[in-house]
Amino acid sequence: MSAASLYAADVVALARKDLRLELRARDTLPAMLLFVVSTLVVFHFALPAGTGADAAFGLLWIAIVFTALLGLARAWAPEREGGALDGLVLAPCDRSAIWLGKTLAVLIFLMTAELVAVPAFALFFAPIDLVAVAGVVLASVGICAVGSLLAAMAAASRGREVILPLLFLPLAIPLVVGGVGAGISPEGAAYLSFLGLYDLVFAILAWATFEYVVTE
């Protein structure tokens, strides 16, 4: 087996482990689904009639970012309980595979929530086109890539509930700008390019630095 195949197999095994844990414990995805749907419902009834699509897109992104934060806050909980992260860190596999497996798992949870949120948004507020959907997908990749790294950093600290939002929300602002821009701007493609570049840069940074986050 080549090194790349081994790496890919490790990533898949680690992501599959997270999906299996979630299927059993059901303590992350149901909360994310409930949060995103209830947020959109509350916005639907709270906003005055005639609110423009531009403002509505901003609300969709508030819902997505805080739903992601909910998932990220729980992302490393299974590794924290029982010290399983130490077991992973001691294994001879590439440590970035641990980050990539976690990022994939969180991305699947977030996109599942978005599969519900985007149609609900279209139903309550405004139609959503393919460029806007692409914006949601690209921004989600960035959210999960950066968020998984920051969540691992926060998980190692005592004030993790405070530290994660403090670290994550400022870095999520460009993603919200890109996501909203892709949804409402006539130059949506430019915003998609920006999101793609953000994903690439921050995924590389997170991939390269994860080892230093989980070791002293």
Added chain:
Amino acid sequence: MTIAAADELDPAILGAGLEKRYGRKRVLRGVSFAVPRGGFLVVTGANGAGKTTLLRLVVGLAAPTHGVLQVAGERGDLGFVGHEPLVYGELTALENLDLFGRLYRVPDRRERSGMLLERFGLWEARSRRVSAYSRGMVQRLALCRALLHDPAVLVLDEPFTALDEDGAGVLDSELAALAGERTIMLSTHDPSRVAALATDRLILA
């Protein structure tokens, strides 16, 4: 910490002037020791003397503030049992060993997992979630995980904790079989239990 190639280093584990601080608190001060290949070092000391910290330094989960620490071999050559079991509570014993066996590149990991689970009396409970295990069963599983890849260096932090007489007996036999062939570093409050196997003793004050 330096991890040297296996044939470069004569003592399998070498620590010189090790110091570890967490902020202003000094946990270890001036600890020096050497464990030859096939040696069995017993680490003792009162609660809070730094036994766990020292073993975490040796396996690379923490870095010394000062001093030199060299461990022969690569990361995958170490087997570690700590205070926590280092397994997932919502996975079964088999699923845990399968995951770690894959990450540790264990050939025939399913056969090896089955053999260890049987040896440590967990075969009947192999498909139960670890969260439903007793503390002693979790400790047995932690030992299975540490031995899964047949490591050249075993680092065991109070491994007899929570084990009943049967479990402790199995661990005694395992240690007796591995002593001399593997390098072992073990912390305990009951050094008499491994006195016959130990080649050296480090007392932390």
